[in-house]
Amino acid sequence: MSRPFRLAATAVALLAALAAATASATSAAAAPAPQHRQLSALAQTPGTAWTVDPVTGRTTVTLDDTVTEQQAARLRDDLRGTAVDLRREPGRLRTMLAGGDAIYGSTARCSLGANARRGTTYYLITAGHCTNTSADWWTDSAHTIAIGVRTASSFPSNDFGLIRYTSKLEHPSAVNTYPGLLQLYGTGSAYVGQAVCRSGATTGVRCGTVTALNATVNYAEGTVTGLIRTNICAENGDSGGPLYTTGGILLGILSGGTGNCTTGGTTYYQPIGEILSVYGLTIP
Structure with a gap:
């Protein structure tokens, strides 16, 4: 580690x-x-x-x-x-293997960040340190319900990846707020002091504020740059989940952080605009 x-x-x-x-x-x-x-x-x-x-x-x-x-x-x-x-900062800087909804690779459990599309082809976005671990992804730990296959992965330097839907699963433009869904109306750029929330498969919805932009984080696996920092906690399995406003604006996806949701923590996010630009995607 x-x-x-x-x-x-x-x-x-x-x-x-x-x-x-x-x-x-x-x-x-x-x-x-x-x-x-x-x-x-x-x-x-x-x-x-x-x-x-x-x-x-x-x-x-x-x-x-x-x-x-x-x-x-x-x-x-x-x-x-x-x-x-x-x-x-208490704890150890780490990527959080294990928005919203849980997704399972062959060895990792992460969170879905956002559904996106290029033309009529649909993808889900999650963390690159997640997609690096597996080519095939499922909705359950028993690997009985397939989601799709990895088509792109970037980590370290960046921390984002794409999984192309190969199943007939529904893929709404929304965030799971446990319970219920928050409709996403678009994407935006974070700013310091902004009130934000994140959703993840392990700890659900947690909220706080943006504390810095353009952060550089040195994980044991490598360095990632250009991240959003917040004072929101997260734990293993929340990686890849969405950072958003309560008004339904998507800002980024969870890369990693320190601490936990018992004592508190700091988290870092890959901005969503960069991901969409790199892959030529839109949020439905």
């Missing part, structure tokens, strides 16, 4: 590069230009995630429980005086 965090000798160079990238995109109020422009190994270190505030230009680096206190202390020392905030 997670590999131990290894503090790269060029950690400061990475964080300076992050601040510099923000400075060029925002204003001179951001951190000073660094001595080194190349991202260090920390950018792909399992157990870490980072985001840049588009207003202040400050970088926030989060560490999960696989990062030791000794390593964290070393990093705090290295970052003293920089425009970088370092903080802990």
